[in-house]
Amino acid sequence: MDLSKNEEDYLKALFYLIVESENDKTSTNQLAEYLGISPASVNGMLKKLRTKKLVDYQKYGKLHLTEQGRAIAVQLVRKHRLWETFLYDKLGFSWDEVHEVAEQLEHIQSEKLIRKLDAFLEHPSNDPHGAVIPTEEGEYRIPPKKTLAEVPAGDFCKLVSVKDSSVAFLQYVTKLGLALSSRIRIVERISFDDSLIIEFDGKQVQITRKFAENVFVV
Amino acid sequence: MDLSKNEEDYLKALFYLIVESENDKTSTNQLAEYLGISPASVNGMLKKLRTKKLVDYQKYGKLHLTEQGRAIAVQLVRKHRLWETFLYDKLGFSWDEVHEVAEQLEHIQSEKLIRKLDAFLEHPSNDPHGAVIPTEEGEYRIPPKKTLAEVPAGDFCKLVSVKDSSVAFLQYVTKLGLALSSRIRIVERISFDDSLIIEFDGKQVQITRKFAENVFVV
DNA sequence: TTAATAATTTAGTCTTAACTAACAAAATTT
């Protein structure tokens, strides 16, 4: 099945909304909002994707991805994350720069390219944000997530990804000096305002609870 | 200046036709033929490119690229050839597979990506087909073609193409074990009969002058 | 220099994927 960049973007957005909400469905308006496209336009595209048996819904009903639609979306996620890994590991892009470029690269059509890239990167399991890279066979499971806010005082943990991946947040993280796989120790919890003091790379910083809740760790 | 994939393809085609013919101009029909698009459609796009000051022509006249159009085209060629080099050198694609994928990759918009890629590949000067890679500054000159017969003794060179592509000659080349981009050293020139001894892949063979004159190198 | 041929342009159509405005159905309030 050969899809346009556009159709691929719809599938990816659907996948994102469905997986994020862990709800197995989403709605026209939500999708329109996410893509920044009018609901009317989205409605038109959904009709098309339905005739291609990639999404599944009836008039005024909720949207689901078909098996095939889901499979294609998973492969797009795989491509996106492999490219992010390439940009980060091999080309020295920073953490917050990889997404935008990978957004373009993921649409390149060549199975061989992805297989070779995967091998070149030595079959990575996580992208630079710590997200799991689906396998070639389409296996994709989301590991249970834990935030920095849940780690007991005194314990160590490792940064693997962030919840809010806005540029502003990512830049703040970078400015703090926190990098992917930074080893972090919880020095103290301030019960007064729920902030916490953490230590990494030999320095201590104080962060708010809101910040801690945005940082996923292992 | 932000161009669509389409506009970029037109500029690249124009550049190809103009540079190949070494004529500094081309025509609507020639361009249409090359792109596999009807002359009428090409005419429409040319109008658009003219208003963007990327091509230069008047009604019923010959087509030229403007300085800016040429500069953009050169950068596309640069991107294309850097990606081909990446696919060949790093991912292990064969030389006849790289073009199709590079055709897609060249449209990725990110100056940083190209700079980083160039550095990662250690600033290659030639792509896997032996073609020159334009510099970041847009310098692009086609070097005069050189045959194996012109390489001084002791020097290294790389096979890029052949002059005589008869089956007999190609079979002989293959039998010798010479492949595209084989790294060759000129061991010795026998002045008696102008034959030369070359070394590649750790083995030495003797070839006639006639043979050497049929092999282009870089 | 006129006729024939080739090259180029114009005019009008099609498809895709966006849009707005108006309408219809579903969900929520009162």
Place this chain on the structure above:
DNA sequence: AAATTTTGTTAGTTAAGACTAAATTATTAA
């Protein structure tokens, strides 16, 4: 249960960029 609000759909428009057919200009041959 009726009114209101939210959500989803339809209809009609627009912009690219392709197309064909027809018209125009250039070039070549007679």
